[in-house]
Amino acid sequence: MFYLRLFATYLRIGILGELEYRANFWISLVQSALDLSVALGGLAVVFSHTDTLGGWRQEELLALVGVYFLIGGLIRTIIRPSMTKFMEDVRQGTLDFTLTKPADSQILVSIQTVEIWRLVDVLIALPVLSIALLRLGARLGLVDTAVFAVTLLCGGLIIYSFWLMLSTCAFWFVKVENIQVIFMSMWQAGRWPVSIYPAWLRAVLTFLVPVAFATTVPASAVSGRITGATLVGTVALAAAMLLVSRWFWRVGIRFYSGASA
Amino acid sequence: MFAFYPIYRGYFRTSLMMMFQYRIAMLIWLLGGIIEPLMYLVIWRTVSLQQGGSVGGYSTNDFAVYFIAMMMVSHGTFTWIMWEYVYRIRTGHFSVMLLKPIHPIHSDIADNIGYKFLTLTVIAPTALLLAWFFDASWQPTYWTLAAFVPVLILAFLMRFYWEWSLAMVAFWTLRIDAMNQAYIVITLFFSGKLAPLSLFPQFVQRAADLLPFRWMLYFPVELLLGRVTPRDVLIGIGAQLFWLVAGYLFMQLIYRAGIKRYAAFGN
Numbered sequence: 001m002f003y004l005r006l007f008a009t010y011l012r013i014g015i016l017g018e019l020e021y022r023a024n025f026w027i028s029l030v031q032s033a034l035d036l037s038v039a040l041g042g043l044a045v046v047f048s049h050t051d052t053l054g055g056w057r058q059e060e061l062l063a064l065v066g067v068y069f070l071i072g073g074l075i076r077t078i079i080r081p082s083m084t085k086f087m088e089d090v091r092q093g094t095l096d097f098t099l100t101k102p103a104d105s106q107i108l109v110s111i112q113t114v115e116i117w118r119l120v121d122v123l124i125a126l127p128v129l130s131i132a133l134l135r136l137g138a139r140l141g142l143v144d145t146a147v148f149a150v151t152l153l154c155g156g157l158i159i160y161s162f163w164l165m166l167s168t169c170a171f172w173f174v175k176v177e178n179i180q181v182i183f184m185s186m187w188q189a190g191r192w193p194v195s196i197y198p199a200w201l202r203a204v205l206t207f208l209v210p211v212a213f214a215t216t217v218p219a220s221a222v223s224g225r226i227t228g229a230t231l232v233g234t235v236a237l238a239a240a241m242l243l244v245s246r247w248f249w250r251v252g253i254r255f256y257s258g259a260s261a
Numbered sequence: 262m263f264a265f266y267p268i269y270r271g272y273f274r275t276s277l278m279m280m281f282q283y284r285i286a287m288l289i290w291l292l293g294g295i296i297e298p299l300m301y302l303v304i305w306r307t308v309s310l311q312q313g314g315s316v317g318g319y320s321t322n323d324f325a326v327y328f329i330a331m332m333m334v335s336h337g338t339f340t341w342i343m344w345e346y347v348y349r350i351r352t353g354h355f356s357v358m359l360l361k362p363i364h365p366i367h368s369d370i371a372d373n374i375g376y377k378f379l380t381l382t383v384i385a386p387t388a389l390l391l392a393w394f395f396d397a398s399w400q401p402t403y404w405t406l407a408a409f410v411p412v413l414i415l416a417f418l419m420r421f422y423w424e425w426s427l428a429m430v431a432f433w434t435l436r437i438d439a440m441n442q443a444y445i446v447i448t449l450f451f452s453g454k455l456a457p458l459s460l461f462p463q464f465v466q467r468a469a470d471l472l473p474f475r476w477m478l479y480f481p482v483e484l485l486l487g488r489v490t491p492r493d494v495l496i497g498i499g500a501q502l503f504w505l506v507a508g509y510l511f512m513q514l515i516y517r518a519g520i521k522r523y524a525a526f527g528n
Contacts, residue, residue: 034446041450178285196304
């Protein structure tokens with residue numbers, strides 16, 4: 001409860017800060033619309049030459065695009081700005097201010113910057129996802145919906161834990177911003193189902209950079225192709241990664257000595 | 262022309278030395294340029310296999326060769342100048358460039374070429390690896406290879422002049438992210454990066470005819486694939502020359518106007 005209130009506070013600060021720069025809303029809107037046009041344009045061109053892609057139908061891939069934007073919006077709104085700020089803090093020694101606050105440092109670091117205008121991605125994702133779900137509608141029962149929600153949540157948690165672990169490396173190697181570039185380069189491959197990629201790339205996108213769990217797995221839940229094993233595996237991985245990233249964070253924070261203050 | 266030779270040699274030396282300082286970052290920047298064509302390669306290959314081995318006149322093998330060639334040509338011609346200029350103007354680094362008795366575009370061209378040669382050591386093996394993995398077979402003819410050299414150089418120059426001109430927008434506004442992204446999306450659709458242009462609907466192809474982008478990427482790639490006639494090559498080189506001259510004139514205009522607006526911040 002306390003942490004929810006804390007998050008609400010940071011969210012309010014984020015909104016107040018960004019309201020100063022209202023033009024950013026329009027810029028974000030343009031950027032999201034452009035991203036969407038790439039995703040939908042790509043789909044349109046591909047499906048003008050085929051009916052299915054690796055066994056996926058058009059509306060199933062539309063659902064995948066929706067999931068891609070939803071999780072991508074989450075990354076751009078909270079995870080990336082917060083982690084960027086954290087790495088900056090480590091370099092400048094200003095992390096001290098966060099550490100001295102009477103709350104869990106990992107949570108503070110994870111929610112400290114909210115770029116509210118980036119929620120446009122989420123706003124775009126919702127209609128895309130709704131259209132896809134409506135078209136798939138007939139075959140989507142209550143169980144499928146629940147499984148979808150669970151995989152979406154797990155996907156989000158996996159991505160978050162992954163970013164946290166990468167960012168924690170900042171304690172040892174001060175300059176790690178480029179790691180984000182690696183992630184965002186790989187992330188774009190998540191617009192398409194990982195099953196179509198060759199085995200080595202699929203392995204990279206599943207285990208090295210867990211893009212598959214955040215995009216393909218939730219989308220396969222709505223298209224009814226998820227297996228019990230995948231579901232259990234996803235939940236187990238989310239739990240394991242949360243624990244491991246937590247442990248890694250604690251090790252890292254012990255290493256931090258405060259560069260300037 | 263030859264007066265530039267020692268100047269460029271000096272620029273190459275300093276830019277290479279600088280790049281060796283940022284080895285890891287250089288490698289990481291390459292990743293996006295590899296993942297994107299690889300992604301479209303896999304997708305179109307899958308489509309082609311499903312359709313019984315060919316789509317719109319491209320065989321499964323053609324798609325592999327097309328996107329590997331696209332990766333190379335795209336690597337050869339891309340620039341990052343549209344992001345760099347904002348930084349230069351915001352920090353006032355641009356003032357230093359103005360002091361030098363030579364047009365600032367020359368150091369940028371030298372930087373770009375230096376980077377390309379250095380990173381060729383990664384991109385070329387990657388291309389070979391992909392070719393091996395996707396079992397791509399490519400039989401170039403001598404004349405296409407010979408024609409490819411001037412075509413690639415022209416593609417590089419025309420792309421450089423256009424993107425350098427667009428970078429000048431930073432003199433008017435520093436918030437160029439959306440504009441840059443719009444530019445990237447437009448090139449994605451009209452340059453053949455997403456798919457060979459002939460797979461697009463007619464109106465996209467007609468629009469691509471009127472824009473410079475197909476001559477930057479699609480044309481050199483198609484030439485490498487041997488899918489153009491000698492007559493097409495002459496038309497293509499003519500179009501490239503046209504856009505190069507237009508880009509050069511545009512650059513002169515916008516650069517002069519921009520310089521007048523520039524008020525140095527910082528140092």
